[in-house]
Amino acid sequence: MAKATRDAEFTEFVASRTGWLRKVAYLLCGDWHRADDLVQETITKLYTHWGRVSRADNVDGYARRVLVNTFLAEQRSPWGRLTLRRGGDVDLDVEAAVTHADLEASLDLRQALSALPPRQRAAVVLRYYCDLSIEQAADALGCSSGNIKSQTSRGLDTLRRSLVLRPAQRTQA
Amino acid sequence: MNIDVTDLASELTALADSPAPPSAVDASAALRAGRSRLMRRRVAALATGTALAVGAGLLLSQLPSGGAHQVVPTVPASPTSAAPSPPATGHDPLTTDAVFGWLPPDVTQVRYEMAGRAAYAEATGGLGGVGIQIQLMIYQPGQKPPQPGSGEATATRVDAPRVNGQPAYWLVRNDPAYHHDSVLRWQLADGRWAELNSSGLAQNDQQTPPRIAAGVTEGTKQLALPFWVAGMPDGFQFASAYLSRPVGAGKPWTAGLTFQVGDSRVSVDVTPAATAGAPSSEASGTAAPTALNCKVERGVRACIDLGAAPAAMLDQVGGPAGLLDRFTLLGTDEGSWTTHVAN
Numbered sequence: 001m002a003k004a005t006r007d008a009e010f011t012e013f014v015a016s017r018t019g020w021l022r023k024v025a026y027l028l029c030g031d032w033h034r035a036d037d038l039v040q041e042t043i044t045k046l047y048t049h050w051g052r053v054s055r056a057d058n059v060d061g062y063a064r065r066v067l068v069n070t071f072l073a074e075q076r077s078p079w080g081r082l083t084l085r086r087g088g089d090v091d092l093d094v095e096a097a098v099t100h101a102d103l104e105a106s107l108d109l110r111q112a113l114s115a116l117p118p119r120q121r122a123a124v125v126l127r128y129y130c131d132l133s134i135e136q137a138a139d140a141l142g143c144s145s146g147n148i149k150s151q152t153s154r155g156l157d158t159l160r161r162s163l164v165l166r167p168a169q170r171t172q173a
Numbered sequence: 174m175n176i177d178v179t180d181l182a183s184e185l186t187a188l189a190d191s192p193a194p195p196s197a198v199d200a201s202a203a204l205r206a207g208r209s210r211l212m213r214r215r216v217a218a219l220a221t222g223t224a225l226a227v228g229a230g231l232l233l234s235q236l237p238s239g240g241a242h243q244v245v246p247t248v249p250a251s252p253t254s255a256a257p258s259p260p261a262t263g264h265d266p267l268t269t270d271a272v273f274g275w276l277p278p279d280v281t282q283v284r285y286e287m288a289g290r291a292a293y294a295e296a297t298g299g300l301g302g303v304g305i306q307i308q309l310m311i312y313q314p315g316q317k318p319p320q321p322g323s324g325e326a327t328a329t330r331v332d333a334p335r336v337n338g339q340p341a342y343w344l345v346r347n348d349p350a351y352h353h354d355s356v357l358r359w360q361l362a363d364g365r366w367a368e369l370n371s372s373g374l375a376q377n378d379q380q381t382p383p384r385i386a387a388g389v390t391e392g393t394k395q396l397a398l399p400f401w402v403a404g405m406p407d408g409f410q411f412a413s414a415y416l417s418r419p420v421g422a423g424k425p426w427t428a429g430l431t432f433q434v435g436d437s438r439v440s441v442d443v444t445p446a447a448t449a450g451a452p453s454s455e456a457s458g459t460a461a462p463t464a465l466n467c468k469v470e471r472g473v474r475a476c477i478d479l480g481a482a483p484a485a486m487l488d489q490v491g492g493p494a495g496l497l498d499r500f501t502l503l504g505t506d507e508g509s510w511t512t513h514v515a516n
Contacts, residue, residue: 006354007204007373014200022196023189034199043200047207109184129185160182 010050013059014043020060021067027125028071030114038074041065064130065140068122072141103136120155127152205297208306208372212293256471256503259401263513266414266430267396269294271311271367274388277374277381279305280420285396288413288431298420305373307385312366318358333357333379336386343379357382361391397510398428399473400443404499404516406489408434411515416436430514437482441496445505446474471504 018039025035042088045066046053056062113121119141126137127148138148203233221327267287273296276283281298296307320330333341341359344510354372361367367389371382396416418426429442446469450467467476490496503509 010204014198014203018196018198019201022193022198026193027189030195033197039198040203043198043203043208044206047203048210050207052405109188113188124181125185128182129189131182131474165384 006050009054010043010047013046013054013063013111017063018043019061021063024064024125024130025067025071027113027129028068028118028122030110038067038071042070045070061136061140064126065142068126068140069098072118072122107157108163112159115162116155116158120151121157123148123151124155124159184455205306208308209295211294212308212370256501256509259403259501259511259513260516261402261513263401263511263516265395265398265512265514266411267398267416267514268393269301269396270425271309271361271389271392272394273309273385274390275384276307276388276420277305277385280307282417282424284415284417284418286413286415296420305371307372307382308370309389310368311361311367311391312361314365316366318366318368328356333359334383336383337361337362340384354513355379355382357386359386361389363391395512397441397507397512398514399430399503399507399510400475400500401503401514401516402430402441405432408489410434412438414514434482434486437486439482439486439496440478441475441500442478443473443500443502444474446472448474456504466493467516468500468502470502473501473502473504475500 021039021042022032022035025038026032029035029038042063046063053059053062113124116124122141123137126132126140127134130137132140134145134148134152137152138145141148141151143151200419233482261487267285267467269285269287269441271294273283273294276296277298279298280296282296284295284297286293293308293310295309296305298305329345331343331345333343335341336357336359339355339360339362344356344358355374357369357371359367366423367386369382369386369389371378371385374381398414409432412431414428414430416426416428417424425445425448427442427444429440431438431440467474475497477487477496484492487493487496490499503511
């Protein structure tokens with residue numbers, strides 16, 4: 001750690017990883033504002049353990065695990081599921097203003113992801129967005145490799161069913 | 174569509190890269206919240222067995238000259254109807270035993286918090302970036318601070334210059350991650366020990382903490398709050414109370430109560446209604462202010478923060494509206510605030 005302070009190092013970590021954490025959080029929860037809340041809570045938790053976190057072999061992995069666990073904990077809370085903390089309408093307005101060729105497909109995938117149970121969603125995101133191995137994903141979710149396999153398999157099956165039924169397939173765009 | 178792994182990975186990447194609103198993630202807020210959580214854990218751990226009394230209070234405005242921030246700005250009174258007075262039997266869940274005197278010029282906010290019998294005072298501030306955080310607590314008579322090797326993280330005791338003629342020492346953590354933190358302990362005139370945790374000061378700053386310590390003044394005081402509450406069911410126990418006040422041009426005041434209901438907690442945070450957004454307890458973020466979770470009376474807004482608690486915990490008070498109905502808001506004129514808070 002040399003002369004760098006804990007706070008400065010933490011701040012530097014947050015500055016360099018916020019974009020990545022937001023993206024993972026967005027895939028988990030499907031809402032940018034909730035994603036910000038998840039990341040905010042995640043980095044606060046990281047700070048309270050920063051002395052240990054900063055010495056970890058894989059700080060990014062530690063942060064990802066805290067983020068996923070924070071997401072899952074929120075999902076267990078009825079209030080967390082019901083409350084759009086900062087107003088989802090704003091989010092929709094932002095996205096409505098965007099015209100992008102892949103937007104329809106992205107929204108379809110977002111809807112399909114949101115239909116997955118939280119642990120299946122987390123397993124899919126960890127495996128196919130974060131590109132984690134089964135063992136790494138199991139470590140992040142705090143479960144067995146077998147559990148990751150089954151969660152991922154069921155998640156993929158559901159995604160396939162959801163996406164094949166969508167009215168306008170991306171390949172036709 | 175027969176989604177395969179390659180498709181899914183690329184579609185997930187496209188989704189994650191889709192246009193997003195500006196980030197609201199705030200590293201400085203995480204630092205402040207994280208420090209407060211660490212302090213609460215510390216206070217809670219120390220309070221086990223023997224209670225702590227801590228404080229800083231509204232006496233700020235009564236301190237002698239010489240303190241750079243002893244004057245708390247007044248808030249204009251709201252031109253609204255007078256609130257009904259609380260019963261004179263109500264107790265104050267927020268009491269302090271000492272006050273800050275001199276504080277560094279960067280300090281913009283002083284917060285007093287009491288959880289059960291444990292409490293602390295906290296001064297924060299700093300321009301952008303990380304900022305500083307100074308936390309004060311005072312041990313109960315006869316209680317000695319834990320020494321290195323007795324549960325503290327690896328640390329070393331180093332003698333410090335006497336504070337107001339009383340013994341003092343630094344607690345120097347051996348972890349380089351804490352080099353910008355300092356812990357100064359000194360004995361008050363009445364024999365109790367006081368502790369000042371500072372972070373965000375310049376590394377090896379051995380001048381500022383002793384100066385802050387020298388300005389601390391003992392004096393038990395109940396803090397008036399901008400609301401009173403009545404009619405809470407037995408299952409709702411007062412867990413904590415706080416009051417955060419500006420120093421100089423700091424943010425507007427915020428006050429609140431937290432109730433413990435079984436294993437869950439619910440907070441009600443109060444701030445001037447003119448303040449943008451909802452009042453915020455740092456613990457769990459804040460819901461957007463809505464008619465469901467907030468109310469405004471006499472220029473003051475009260476909002477419920479359930480954090481991760483189940484909404485069903487409010488059933489026995491009639492939901493969010495029932496909880497807010499039990500709060501009488503007293504306006505922004507501090508002269509109308511009360512110490513008969515909990516009835």
